[in-house]
Amino acid sequence: MARLYDSRKRILVTGGAGFIGSHLIDRLLEQGHEVICVDNLFTGTKRNIDHLHGHPRFELIRHDVTFPLYVEVDEIYNLACPASPVHYQHDPVQTTKTSVHGAINMLGLAKRLKCKVLQASTSEVYGDPAVHPQTEEYWGNVNPIGPRSCYDEGKRCAETLFFDYHRQHGLQIKVVRIFNTYGPRVHHADGRVVSNFIVQALRGDPLTIYGDGKQTRSFCYVDDLVEGLIRLMGTDSSVTGPINIGNPREFTILELAEKVIELTGSRSKLDWRPLPADDPKQRRPDISRARELLNWSPTVQIEEGLARTVPSLRERLVELGEMNQAVHA
Ligand code: NAD
Numbered sequence: 001m002a003r004l005y006d007s008r009k010r011i012l013v014t015g016g017a018g019f020i021g022s023h024l025i026d027r028l029l030e031q032g033h034e035v036i037c038v039d040n041l042f043t044g045t046k047r048n049i050d051h052l053h054g055h056p057r058f059e060l061i062r063h064d065v066t067f068p069l070y071v072e073v074d075e076i077y078n079l080a081c082p083a084s085p086v087h088y089q090h091d092p093v094q095t096t097k098t099s100v101h102g103a104i105n106m107l108g109l110a111k112r113l114k115c116k117v118l119q120a121s122t123s124e125v126y127g128d129p130a131v132h133p134q135t136e137e138y139w140g141n142v143n144p145i146g147p148r149s150c151y152d153e154g155k156r157c158a159e160t161l162f163f164d165y166h167r168q169h170g171l172q173i174k175v176v177r178i179f180n181t182y183g184p185r186v187h188h189a190d191g192r193v194v195s196n197f198i199v200q201a202l203r204g205d206p207l208t209i210y211g212d213g214k215q216t217r218s219f220c221y222v223d224d225l226v227e228g229l230i231r232l233m234g235t236d237s238s239v240t241g242p243i244n245i246g247n248p249r250e251f252t253i254l255e256l257a258e259k260v261i262e263l264t265g266s267r268s269k270l271d272w273r274p275l276p277a278d279d280p281k282q283r284r285p286d287i288s289r290a291r292e293l294l295n296w297s298p299t300v301q302i303e304e305g306l307a308r309t310v311p312s313l314r315e316r317l318v319e320l321g322e323m324n325q326a327v328h329a
Pocket residue numbers: 014015016017018019020021038039040041042043044045063064065066078079080081082083084098102120121122123177178179180181182
């Protein structure tokens with residue numbers, strides 16, 4: 001354990017320069033804790049944590065979690081891993097290494113420190129689900145050899161490691177299965193659907209619909225997710241997860257496109273593209289377990305969440321000189 005002389009904790013957040021990690025760090029600092037952010041800046045950027053530069057309780061270590069890490073902390077949130085299909089398929093071998101070797105190193109660290117460790121797992125462990133909505137009991141329907149497998153199977157193996165360290169070494173683990181999450185700071189070019197649609201609508205470009213647009217997803221606003229992560233970390237050792245955290249309101253991708261067009265007042269049209277391989281047809285979390293064990297449920301609905309996200313992407317496009325000012329004056 002870290003040796004602080006009051007009730008503050010020293011908390012490690014891997015992947016802390018990423019979209020979700022940077023929001024988590026903001027909340028932990030607000031609560032008065034010390035935060036060590038470990039990130040290799042593969043998909044994350046210093047921009048996400050720029051506002052913390054010089055903060056007395058914040059420290060950034062540029063480090064790749066596939067290598068051992070020796071620090072002294074009280075809690076570990078393991079978020080390091082590219083999350084967008086475009087990013088995690090860019091270097092699939094490194095994606096698997098990040099999930100698997102990264103998990104082993106963070107578990108080894110937690111074992112030495114006898115501290116709690118939380119794993120950011122994913123709804124992708126359910127693959128293209130044959131059970132709907134997805135409960136934590138469902139074992140999933142995952143292709144082990146497809147283009148998404150580096151991520152899906154990497155995250156599944158990480159879950160296995162977490163539960164084996166728990167059974168074999170008595171580690172206090174917390175496994176959270178995160179469903180599609182969005183919000184400010186999501187990278188404008190990361191290829192995920194919410195950022196793609198908003199960026200395309202703001203530029204006046206056509207919105208790219210993959211397949212027939214009838215596949216569904218459920219979108220969770222980042223503040224709600226962060227609240228869920230912190231509540232899960234705060235549970236006693238009997239709560240290991242896995243626990244689904246996500247917003248159970250389900251939309252087709254086409255409905256999402258329509259919402260974004262309406263909200264931005266864009267004149268963008270739709271551009272139909274082929275469906276990527278192994279793209280799940282439907283996804284919606286059953287959050288009964290989160291409600292019961294964490295007293296958690298989402299509070300921000302999609303209309304409000306999108307309205308909070310658009311300004312951050314608009315600002316970014318203006319900075320990059322990519323905003324179609326004529327369409328969106
Ligand atoms: P992100 O890409 O913005 O953040 C991931 C961060 O991890 C980045 O800052 C990246 O630089 C860092 N990273 C990647 N490989 C690393 C390595 N080897 N060593 C150190 N740092 C490394 O993605 P995000 O959306 O913030 O996702 C954070 C976590 O949540 C990921 O583990 C992801 O799998 C999980 N998750 C996210 C979603 C979502 O919808 N955003 C859904 C399910 C699960």
